[in-house]
Amino acid sequence: MLHSTIHRSPSPRRLLITAGAFAIATALVAGCTSNEPASSDDEGEQQAAGSSNDEMGEEVTIAWSGPEADHGWLAAINSSALDEAEKYDDINLRAAEGTNDASLQIQQVETFINEGVDAIVLLPTDGAALTDIAMEAMDAGIPVVNVDREFSSPFAARTTILGDNYGMGVSAGTYACQLIEEHDIDDPVIAEIAGIDALPLTQDRSDGFAEALSNCGEEVDNRVAAEFTVESGEAEASNLLQAAPEIDIIWNHDDDQGVGVKAAFDNAGRDEFFFIGGAGSCNAMRWIEDGEMEATVLYPPTQAADGIRLARLIAQGKGMSDLVQVAVPRRIVLDAPVVTADNVDQHMERCFES
Amino acid sequence: MSERTTPESGQPAAPTAPPSEDEHARLESAAEAGGTQSALRRLMSGSAGRNLGLVLALLIVVVIGVATAPDRFPTVDNTLTILRFASALGVVSIGMTFVIAAGHIDLSVGAIMALASVWATTLASQRMAEDFHWVTMVITALAVGASCGLINGILVAYGRMASFIVTLAMLVGARGLAEMISGKRNQIAEVQGFLDFFGGEVFGLPVLVIIFALVAAAAWVLLNRTTFGRRTLAVGGNAEAARLAGIRVKRHTMVVFALVGVACGIAALMMVARTTTGTSTHGMLWELEAIAAVVIGGTLLSGGRGTIVGTVFGVLILATLTNVFTLHNLDTSTQAVAKGAIIVVAVLLQQRVAARNGGP
CATH class of the missing domain: 3.40.50.2300 (Response regulator)
Known part of the structure; x- marks a missing residue:
């Protein structure tokens, strides 16, 4: 067996064709390898507290940038942010492609500044790395809403919303x-x-x-x-x-x-x-x-959605209707409640698929 | 044939000049001494001797484990935990041994595994498995792995691109595709037949470990006892010489990459069974773990020499190490530092011992 001579084997071209056919077949399988779960149609329009805040206001452009949605929680962060913006007719959303590369995200924010958006909602890949560019945005008069991962300077954000x-x-x-x-x-x-x-x-x-x-x-x-x-x-x-x-x-x-x-x-x-x-x-x-x-x-995956809402209020010069204070607070830390068998029903609708 | 096969090895370099009187005497006495210990020496210069460094390294880790956690380390349960932990990475590393022995590198193993695991666990795949038989999941994973490997192989062999670049592209692309298919979610595998089979035990041995052993045995035969193995080493040692000797280098390279793809498909199934999940995050950085295991095992990164037994030892050393660290509640930073140091020590030890017993 060891001293076998040269085999007559299929020519490279034929092999290539076979391989190509294989690849195409694989691609075809992809077509029918759908992964669509039974679509959950409408989640019911969520109505916020009865205040005038949700009424159509001045149209504002809000930019959103976050890390690459590479796991369930971040995917939920991203989709809830997009969904939230969708609910308001007066929000014109500029969503950047999620990235885990700080320098790419800096570039995204630079673009937002150049475009002159009305507010930026930013979940930084790394808080410290994005602090400078957020500060530049603030200096350019664009309020920045910092979500989840905090900047290293308090001057870099108009308001910060984060889980605890x-x-x-x-x-x-x-x-x-x-x-x-x-x-x-x-x-x-x-x-x-x-x-x-x-x-x-x-x-x-x-x-x-x-x-x-x-x-x-x-x-x-x-x-x-x-x-x-x-x-x-x-x-x-x-x-x-x-x-x-x-x-x-x-x-x-x-x-x-x-x-x-x-x-x-x-x-x-x-x-x-x-x-x-x-x-x-x-x-x-x-x-x-x-x-x-x-x-x-x-650890709520709705922070970015809240960030979008806050950015809208800030850009429109509104306050939070449930507070006496007329301006949006500087810092909001979300609660971290324990979900047990007793209260799981309440929280089930806000859970995220991972 | 010895475990570690090199096309050129076997004959010591012929002396260039006739030895002097003095040297004659020394050589004779050496030969005499050798005669009395020839059996031992033959053993030492065989695979056992070459792997002595690895056995030593593994033994040291085990002794540390036994000495420091006598109640928890040397138990059947713990040993099985280590073996189960080692099995999926082991299969990937065995595949990697072939690529590296053939003078290439495959950075896409983890990503291919992730893609195969995702593809095999989509709702459509699982429904098909339930309607038909769970073997469809196995076929899916193997086909996905083989296809990705084949694409790698074709691009490297016929596209004349560096394997480093091709497989880097595959790493990014396959993981991206896995994310697209899965929607970045963990797809829970619920096909009971599949889980029962791969999660089961035969004579007290987990099926995962048995698969690892079978793959290792098959790979050993393939590398050491077949023309295919000899050609792999020949191509890795000197592709031009191999071509002149009549080996179809391109076709061979392509097949080797497809082989790794299949190994990744097998590992994907093992991973799905272990975690009951197919997800795009499976196998993160496994390319590095696998390369580490292969190199610790004594396979030459430059190609031309490969050892399956060594790779298996390499994986076992890494797995046992992680286990011992966890038993001692070591924090992750300390673990990382220790692991880095131990990889270097293991490679040094293995090189020294191998050099003394029969040369590289």
Whole structure:
């Protein structure tokens, strides 16, 4: 076999044709490999508080730029922002293609400034990297609404709206303490599956969690960090289960990676613990409904939608109707409530598919 | 044939000048000593000897694990966890071994895996699987993997583009396509037959681990015992010489890339079973993990030499390391630093030992 002579084999051209046909066939399969779920038609027009704010106002151009929607939560951020702008006839939306490249996003903002838009809603790929250009926009008289990832200077944004990462940790930790007390767990083993450790948001979540746990005299016994992906969640969780043969409470920072975490639990046949999630994906909420998950802590994916609304109010010179104050506040920090079987119905409609 | 095969290896370089009297004596005594230990030496210069560095490296990691976590590390459960963890990356790395041995590189393995996992778990694919048989999911994943690999191969071989660039383009493109198909969502696999099969066990061994073992065995035979393997190494060692020797280098290169694609398709199925999900984020940075495993294993990055056993060891070392880190609750930054250092040490160790036992 080893000293076989030259084979008569099909000519490269014929192989190319075969390969081409294969590629075309594959493309054809793509055509019928649709992934359209049953379309959920209208979600019912959401009416805001009864105020004059929602009435047609002066037409304003609002620019929106955010990171590449590479996972469920960011995809929900992006689509909710676009949907929100759609609801107002007086908003002329300029949406930039999502990117994870800070320099590309800077260029997008530069374009917005040159076009002279009325307001910019910006979820920066990196808060610090986009601070300078946001400041330039502000100097050019264009109000910037900073969403989720904060700039490093307070002068870079007219208003900032963000979820509460530290608060998420606090909510999860406080709920864990509550579980420990309710179920009278002695010397509980508490595990934490964090997201990407290098991100400040992960550190904030972990700090909040540790702080809240210390209030009831507990601490995290085992901690791993995944990467917000299903695969990393599964890998980290399966090793974590080996590191701790008995666990009482697990907090997983992110429901996107939670799909993998849950798979690891199922693979190992482990369910002796209370499983708490984070972010609030529809998967997590369905698990809570089915009793497969204890709770999840919300991190609202509607921040950018709120950012669009705020930008509109600012550009039109309006205030928030529920506040006495006539101008839009400088800073809004969203709540991070705990969703359990008791209140999952309320939150289900705002969950995001991950 | 030895495990690590090089077309040129086998004969030590012939002495250029007749040795002097003195040297004669030394050579004779050396030969005598060699005679008494010939069995041992033959073993050492065989695959066992060449992989001694790797065995050592893995052993060190295992000893550290046993010593520092005697209650949790050396258990059956934990060992299976490590093996399951290693299996999908292992299959990808085995595919990567062929490409690297053939003198190329494939940066698109993770992306191809993601695309195959997504394609196999779309609603349409899953419905078809439920109506017909879950094997359709397997066929889909393998076909997607093979097609992507084939496209890589055609562009590299017949388009005369550098594999680095072609597969970089595939990395970006395949992941993008995976995002488009999945709508950037995690597609949960609900086909019970599929999950039961891949998630199951045979004689206490997870099916995933068995697949890894079978792929490794098949790859070993393919690389070491067939014309195909010899040609792969010949092409990787010196493509021009291989061409002059009558090997169809272009066609061979194309097939090698298609082979990696198939490996990615298999890994995609394993990943879908492990995570019950097909998603565009599967296999992030796996190209680097796989290259690390292959190089730790002793395959030459410049081509012409490849070792499946080495790659399997490389993957096991990486997987065991991660497991030991987690058992000790190490934070991720420390893990990253340690992992970087250990990769370097493992490669050094393996090179030194391999050089002493029979030369590279």
